[in-house]
Amino acid sequence: MSWRNLPKVELHLHLEGGAPPAFIRGVAAEKHIDISGIFDERGNYRTGTFEHFLKVYEAATSVLTTPEDYRRLTLAVLEESAAHGVVYSEAFLSPDFCGGGDVAAWRDHLAAIEDAAKEAEARMGVTLRGIVTSVRHFGPEQARLTALCAAETAGGFLTGYGLAGAETVGRPRDYAWGFDCAREAGLRLTCHAGEWGGASMVADTLRDLRPERIGHGIGAATDPALMERIAEAGVVLEVCPGSNVYLGAVPSWEKHPIEVLRAREVKVTVSTDDPPFFGTTMTREWEMLERTFGWTEDDLRALNRVALDAAFCDEATKERIA
Ligand code: ADE
Ligand code: ZN
Numbered sequence: 001m002s003w004r005n006l007p008k009v010e011l012h013l014h015l016e017g018g019a020p021p022a023f024i025r026g027v028a029a030e031k032h033i034d035i036s037g038i039f040d041e042r043g044n045y046r047t048g049t050f051e052h053f054l055k056v057y058e059a060a061t062s063v064l065t066t067p068e069d070y071r072r073l074t075l076a077v078l079e080e081s082a083a084h085g086v087v088y089s090e091a092f093l094s095p096d097f098c099g100g101g102d103v104a105a106w107r108d109h110l111a112a113i114e115d116a117a118k119e120a121e122a123r124m125g126v127t128l129r130g131i132v133t134s135v136r137h138f139g140p141e142q143a144r145l146t147a148l149c150a151a152e153t154a155g156g157f158l159t160g161y162g163l164a165g166a167e168t169v170g171r172p173r174d175y176a177w178g179f180d181c182a183r184e185a186g187l188r189l190t191c192h193a194g195e196w197g198g199a200s201m202v203a204d205t206l207r208d209l210r211p212e213r214i215g216h217g218i219g220a221a222t223d224p225a226l227m228e229r230i231a232e233a234g235v236v237l238e239v240c241p242g243s244n245v246y247l248g249a250v251p252s253w254e255k256h257p258i259e260v261l262r263a264r265e266v267k268v269t270v271s272t273d274d275p276p277f278f279g280t281t282m283t284r285e286w287e288m289l290e291r292t293f294g295w296t297e298d299d300l301r302a303l304n305r306v307a308l309d310a311a312f313c314d315e316a317t318k319e320r321i322a
């Protein structure tokens with residue numbers, strides 16, 4: 001049996017980052033909003049550097065203003081995931097974009113997302129869980145509001161809290177309040193670090209925010225002592241190689257440090273991050289692991305097992321998916 005038939009687990013997907021460009025164009029047309037500048041002549045998102053990507057991401061997201069928009073977005077994203085054999089996915093949800101950090105507005109958006117997730121589970125066989133994500137470049141004060149949104153809606157569908165956005169804005173400790181608040185509310189924790197910031201950013205994040213997973217984390221690969229600590233602590237990396245290559249965090253697939261991390265027994269998983277922005281899918285990520293590093297079906301099964309073990313859902317859900 002080829003790995004192509006294996007059900008896949010994905011841990012690192014930004015909900016708006018999964019929006020098919022045609023979906024965003026459709027919503028923009030309905031609302032008579034002109035965002036044509038963010039698309040190229042073939043209708044794909046036009047992105048370049050990470051900073052430019054964030055601008056395009058936020059422009060695309062700006063057309064999504066109501067809970068109903070988010071219900072439709074969730075269905076559109078999960079249709080793509082299911083088409084690539086994903087049976088379990090964790091999506092980063094941002095109260096910043098869903099009501100600006102207001103708890104009541106966030107509740108309405110979250111209910112719509114959860115409603116769509118239930119429909120997708122029944123219709124497409126893909127299970128979704130949400131992780132509230134503060135956006136670093138919106139600043140520590142806004143991060144407190146979004147962490148409160150997370151704490152107020154913790155449990156069940158909403159399993160985690162984390163931090164994304166421009167990694168070089170502020171220091172990890174500036175965001176510690178939100179992580180403490182989410183931890184107290186019973187949420188599991190993950191934080192983007194070491195996508196751009198290098199080994200010291202990963203080390204500072206682990207020390208100051210104490211997440212059990214790190215988004216990307218590839219910066220750790222230059223520091224053998226840090227890799228040893230990460231491996232011993234069992235911290236799981238949500239590696240997104242296609243995203244790293246596309247945005248230029250690493251020069252090529254061949255030079256991606258996932259093999260270095262794996263050789264040091266760091267627990268790695270593989271996800272798409274923002275698939276239509278980076279021209280990727282879970283199928284393509286696995287295909288490139290096979291083509292670039294010669295990963296076998298057994299390697300990919302093991303990769304998937306690590307992801308399921310590190311998932312933030314309850315054990316009953318894991319057993320149903322396994
Ligand atoms: N938000 C969406 N995609 C992101 C990425 N790759 N890094 C940081 N923040 C993001
Ligand atoms: Zn990400």
